Amino acid sequence: MKLDPTNIDLATLRRLWAGADASLGDRAMQRVAEAAASVDRIVAGGETVYGVNTGFGLLASTRIPDERLAELQTNLILSHSAGLGEPLPRHVTRLMIILKLLGLGRGHSGVRPLVIEALEALLEHDAMPQIPAQGSVGASGDLAPLAHLIAALMGKGRIDVRGDVLAADEALRRLGMQPLQLGPKEGLALINGTQASAAIALDALFASERVFAAAIAAGALSVDALKGSVKPFDPRISDLRGQPGQIRVAAALRDLLDGSEIVESHTRCGKVQDPYSFRCQPQVMGAALDLLENAARTLTIEAGAVTDNPIVFPDEDTAISGGNFHAQPVAFAADIITMAMCEVGSLSERRTAVLIDPKMSGLPPFLTNDSGVNSGLMIPQVTAAALVSENKSLAFPASVDSIPTSAGQEDHVSMAPIAGRKATQIARNAAGVIAVELIAGAQGIDCHSPLKTSGKLQAVHDKVREHSPHLVSDRYWAEEMAALQSAVLAGELFTLPLEAA
Structure with a gap:
């Protein structure tokens, strides 16, 4: 079904939980593109924005040079892929991906449409990243679970492809997918959020x-x-x-x-x-x-x-940390x-x-x-x-x-x-x-x-x-x-x- 993130009801969520197909509708994809363009303009304008061109948590005051912004987002995902425990059940991981699509589809996160397409490809191929159930405290987003989700798209970790558990890079090759290369803010947008907690x-x-x-x-x-x-x-x-x-x-x-x-x-x-x-x-x-x-x-x-941070307001080309x-x-x-x-x-x-x-x-x-x-x-x-x-x-x-975590910043x-x-x-x-x-x-x-x-x-x-x-x-x-x-x-x-x- 085509999803409108601005119009979600309990019956729809029940169908999605039970296994209904899901992808974002055209209007949502348009909002995604508009927010991504806004992030590009913010970066080009040289404004200092948390998580876009700064460090994270206690390191928020550290300005990152433009030439290292991609490295910043990649390191964010790798460093936060620190969960433990048995993997979440496949149907919970699937619902978590759908909820992430819904949040991104509101058009206030700043990820590119190709990120949406990568997440939708996991659903289409019934390829569920193995996400350790333990490691999130449910604030600053479900950092570790969501990082494991995105790390799998980058070729790290493991992916369960219709019951066959493979190394993530091998699974991506089998599915004909290229490893995801993150742009400015994308790593933070993808791991900030309550989607693991909400799916569970x-x-x-x-x-x-x-x-x-x-x-x-x-x-x-x-x-x-x-x-x-x-x-x-x-x-x-x-x-x-x-x-x-x-x-x-x-x-x-x-x-x-x-x-x-x-x-x-x-x-x-x-x-x-x-x-x-x-x-x-x-x-x-x-x-x-x-x-x-x-x-x-x-x-x-x-x-x-x-539920991610900072939140992008494309009409004003501003990003507010909340x-x-x-x-x-x-x-x-x-x-x-x-x-x-x-x-x-x-x-x-x-x-x-x-x-x-x-x-x-x-x-x-x-x-x-x-x-x-x-x-x-x-x-x-x-x-x-x-x-x-x-x-x-x-x-x-x-x-x-x-x-309290993150040296007391997340207290x-x-x-x-x-x-x-x-x-x-x-x-x-x-x-x-x-x-x-x-x-x-x-x-x-x-x-x-x-x-x-x-x-x-x-x-x-x-x-x-x-x-x-x-x-x-x-x-x-x-x-x-x-x-x-x-x-x-x-x-x-x-x-x-x-x-x-």
Whole structure:
């Protein structure tokens, strides 16, 4: 698709994350050319501009002669290619490249069109530079990750070409690409920016969107398995509070449970209240939904933002040094994703614990009819508890930390990439917790046969059974739990799209 950096929405970002083709539109390319021409005029005029003809960071007062400007930009990329750790996943690197195109395409960075074409060629050939995940503190830009991206275009490092990892210079030859030679300001424009942090955070957001939707489906399934009350989901209750997420979650639960024979079978029972993990789903899950949608708003704005430094204003041939590279908005967004998904997993595990406890649920112990000889879902619940505990350890916000860098010039940083990586791990862990609840909920529904659940929950039940058959006696659990966790992460159970408006 042709991208307009001035008009990016969450749905477009979701498609790009899922693998849609991407290149800049004609108007964006025109803006790129105009900004590059402005940089040429600034250099020719002899004005001293940070990062164009000066050193960087604490060396900003050092003027660089015109004949060494290309060397300055090359050395910048090489010296900043200092990351460590496993490479970012290919799809995250791809999204990072797209976000860089969007930022450059606003026409305030000063790179030449040929730089855009080089980045687009990586996307076209599915050639993803191997970018170490660690090394950025999320301020002064994602310096190390973005430097590794650009170093690959210069023939340094390694590139994964459709699964074949090659030395970058060899990969460029195979793809028919020439090593990139940087012009004035281009190195700084390319490594300043929040695109690594934002790509990691968006990856966490879209994974969380799927996990959250599966948790709503699992929660409804568990309500039916428990023969729980649907009265707490009455719209009048949520309307009186007015929280938008709560209203939306209550409606989703009502819709999923509508038409259940199991619900109808106990409408006049003497049971008064269910445990909070069942009854308060609209309140807890709704609050989590509000957080996720707030993060979505921030990250949608950031995706089309100009976040490098200095920022070029072509109409005036000026370049102003500022701080748009500071990723604090992204760090906060990633941390609230972390908080939300930590609670989603915690609530899910509590429902599983209720379902396997005969005193709480009235169902067979550990959801097996031959308990004692069989342990049933005893240990899958333990695994869920372990994942929830791990998430609690990961949930401390990275955004409240800061370590001064660059000899104190960069004295406050955001830690946004760390926040994003934690959010991704927490979402994955939560998917595992929900996989266990889905198994428990489906087993509980089976215990009420011949009564049937609703049509929509039966579809969820059928999807669970594709990966995890009805439990008759103890069996090897790990593979089907992992398969169901993958189904949750793939969005196969239920959809409830986030809104960023």
